[in-house]
Amino acid sequence: MPDKDRAPGTDHTDAADRAALRADCGNCFGLCCVALTLTRSADFAVNKDAGKPCHNLQDDFRCGIHTRLRSEGFPGCTVYDCFGAGQKVSGETFGGRDWRTAPDTAQQMFQVFPVVRRLHELLWYLTEAVSLVEARSLHGVIRRALDATERLTHLDADALAALDVAAHRDEVAALLARTSELVRATVPRKKKRSHRGGDLIAARLGGADLRGADLRGAYLIAADLSGADLRRADLIGADFRDADLSGADLTGALFLTQSQLNAARGNGATRLPDSLGRPAHWEK
Structure with a gap:
């Protein structure tokens, strides 16, 4: 996008920081296809319990209908985003041991995956927040929250399973709300x-x-x-x-x-x- 089309007040230097927050399904053990519950609806064609592999998941952890998800009744799968948590848990937290060949890891892996997913989502928001020049007065505290959240994602499986991620999310949410107020206050509007x-x-x-x-x-x-x-x-x-x-x-x-x-x-x-x-x- 040409510079003239960029939104004012935004620092576009966070692309590299966000690379690790994008799903890399080729380096994941199909965790979203196993760990999550599916409820038959307009989003999913079947019911599936958490911890049970989707019937479309192949032996290589790839989706057998990936290119046809919407037409096959699984539009919800095209919407879901793990923010890169899948490859983090698969490759780092569990060191490349997958739940099929190391079934003793399965229960804890499926428990940890949504925790890391929530942390990665917070990293996505914080990475954006620290790039917003209108919120420069908060950049120091935002960076500290960013670093603290990043450190949490590198905890071992036991520590992640025990983590009170909701409490951490509430702290970050309050900071993001303050960031939002600073940015939106610069927008001239008759009625807000x-x-x-x-x-x-x-x-x-x-x-x-x-x-x-x-x-x-x-x-x-x-x-x-x-x-x-x-x-x-x-x-x-x-x-x-x-x-x-x-x-x-x-x-x-x-x-x-x-x-x-x-x-x-x-x-x-x-x-x-x-x-x-x-x-x-x-x-x-």
């Missing part, structure tokens, strides 16, 4: 109504000026956001399932993830942050 946790299901927001809006945890399922301006909007935890982002401007949106985009609909005119990719199922 908060939609935090709001019910915006199927809302008609096409073309809306949502710059700097607080949409943390908002339910935007099937909402029409086509052509909306979401620059500097706080989108952490917002539910974009089946939301229409066609032509929307998400450059500089705060705490947006690939998973959120994968759950939504969009097209070639949708403008995205440099750190995220255009989902394959979107219209051209």
Whole structure:
């Protein structure tokens, strides 16, 4: 993206730091296909208990229908993002021992995987936060939180299993909220109504000026956001399932993830942050 199209106030130096926070399925033991519970719904074609391998998981830990997940009734799998936790747990925490050839590792591996996944998600947000120049007054404390979270991901399996990840997440969440406030305060808006946790299901927001809006945890399922301006909007935890982002401007949106985009609909005119990719199922 040319410099003139970059969102103001953003330091685009975090690409390398985020590389390890992207899923590398080729170096994972198919943990998301085993450790997680699947509930038969519009997202998953079958019920599956946690700890039981999905019937589509092959002997090489690859998905047998990876290129056909949506057509086969598993769109939820295309939305899920482990933020690189899969390869971390497989290669580092358990030293390359997989749950099939070392079944004694299975129970603890499946217990640890979601813990590391939550930590990696926090790393994603903190890496973004420390790049936001409007929040420079918090950069010192953000870096300390980033380093502390990174250290937690390198704990051994026993320590990770015992970790109170919810308490750590709450501390980081408070810091991210302060970061958001500083950034959004720089956006000139006549009215800054908060939609935090709001019910915006199927809302008609096409073309809306949502710059700097607080949409943390908002339910935007099937909402029409086509052509909306979401620059500097706080989108952490917002539910974009089946939301229409066609032509929307998400450059500089705060705490947006690939998973959120994968759950939504969009097209070639949708403008995205440099750190995220255009989902394959979107219209051209």
